[in-house]
Amino acid sequence: MQQNWSQEIYIKALEKAAQAHQGQKMPGSEIPYIIHLSFVSMELIAALNVEKERDGNLAIQCAILHDVIEDTATTFEEIKTEFGEAIANGVLALTKDNSLEKKLQMADSLRRVKKQPPEIWMVKLADRISNLQAPPHYWNQEKIIQYREEGIQIYETLKEASSFLASRLASKIEDYKAFIK
Numbered sequence: 001m002q003q004n005w006s007q008e009i010y011i012k013a014l015e016k017a018a019q020a021h022q023g024q025k026m027p028g029s030e031i032p033y034i035i036h037l038s039f040v041s042m043e044l045i046a047a048l049n050v051e052k053e054r055d056g057n058l059a060i061q062c063a064i065l066h067d068v069i070e071d072t073a074t075t076f077e078e079i080k081t082e083f084g085e086a087i088a089n090g091v092l093a094l095t096k097d098n099s100l101e102k103k104l105q106m107a108d109s110l111r112r113v114k115k116q117p118p119e120i121w122m123v124k125l126a127d128r129i130s131n132l133q134a135p136p137h138y139w140n141q142e143k144i145i146q147y148r149e150e151g152i153q154i155y156e157t158l159k160e161a162s163s164f165l166a167s168r169l170a171s172k173i174e175d176y177k178a179f180i181k
C-alpha cells in the first residue's frame with residue numbers, strides 16, 4: 001500500500017508540539033494536552049488511507065501543530081523556519097483571532113481556513129471530530145448546544161475537503177445529542 005506521509009516528519013512535528021504544549025492539560029482533566037494532537041492526527045491518518053490524492057505530510061504536520069500558535073509561546077516565524085511556509089500558513093489559519101469578539105472567531109477562522117489547501121480543511125474537520133467527545137464537566141447546557149451547532153457549521157463549511165472525515169463528523173454530531181438533556 002502506498003503511503004502519502006512520512007513517519008520522520010510526524011516524529012519531528014510531534015516532538016515540537018510536545019515541547020510547546022509541555023505542562024498543558026486537557027480541559028477539566030489531568031490528562032496531558034498532547035493526547036488531543038494524537039487524536040487529531042490519527043483521524044487524519046485514517047482519512048489519508050482512503051483519500052490518497054491528499055498531501056499527507058502537509059495534513060499531518062498541521063494536525064500536530066494546529067494549536068501551537070493559539071495556545072503556546074510558539075510564533076508563526078518559528079513554525080515557518082522549522083517546518084516551512086505552507087505549514088505555518090495552515091496553522092495560522094487554524095488559529096483563532098483573539099482580537100475579535102468571541103462569537104465572531106469561528107466564522108473568521110473558517111473563512112481563513114477555506115482560503116487554504118483542502119488538507120487544512122481536513123485538520124479542522126478532524127479537530128472537531130476529536131472534540132465531540134464527552135464535554136468537560138463544568139460546561140452548561142447552553143455551551144454544549146452551542147458547541148454542537150458550531151460542529152454543524154464546520155461540517156457545512158468544510159465537508160467538500162474529505163468525504164471520509166465529513167461522514168465521521170456527521171456521526172459525531174449525531175452522537176453528541178446524548179449530552180443534551
Ligand code: NI
Binds near residue numbers: 036066067127
Ligand atoms: Ni484542537
